[in-house]
Amino acid sequence: MPDGRERSYDDGEPGGTAGPPILARIVGHNLHEVVVVVTRYYGGTNLGTGGLIRAYGAAASAVLESANVTVSVPTARVRFRYDYGHSQAVDAALAKHHGTLASSEWTDHVNAIANLPLGYVDNFILDLSETTSGQVTAEVIPS
Numbered sequence: 001m002p003d004g005r006e007r008s009y010d011d012g013e014p015g016g017t018a019g020p021p022i023l024a025r026i027v028g029h030n031l032h033e034v035v036v037v038v039t040r041y042y043g044g045t046n047l048g049t050g051g052l053i054r055a056y057g058a059a060a061s062a063v064l065e066s067a068n069v070t071v072s073v074p075t076a077r078v079r080f081r082y083d084y085g086h087s088q089a090v091d092a093a094l095a096k097h098h099g100t101l102a103s104s105e106w107t108d109h110v111n112a113i114a115n116l117p118l119g120y121v122d123n124f125i126l127d128l129s130e131t132t133s134g135q136v137t138a139e140v141i142p143s
Helices: 019-028 048-066 084-096 118-131
Strands: 075-082 100-106 110-117 138-141
Touching: 019 048, 075 084, 075 118, 084 110, 084 118, 110 118, 118 138
Parallel strands: none
Antiparallel strands: 075 110, 075 138, 100 110
């Protein structure tokens, strides 16, 4: 996991037979911000450590393969104002930096707010300024 907050727990099973196999499946599916809980009911047959590892791993894989995964990208809102003549430069910068226009108000100029992935914000602002010779400036709106 990117932030080092991964954890697993065996909850009374022999050490390393429940939590680590489940965590391995989460990591193998390249998922983050996920919790997987597997409940096992004892059916009278001892599985042994190998059997427990396979059972917990298989249960985690089954649920992860059938889950609807939602990708969430942290974004920032950026406000900018421009004259109509700069519309093409603004549209190109938004496309280049994966931005989406959230709102716009068209009067004698355009007041706009865009959503951009955090990693693209600074380059978007710089690109707007450079391609319009400093006539379009942008600022991040605090959230």
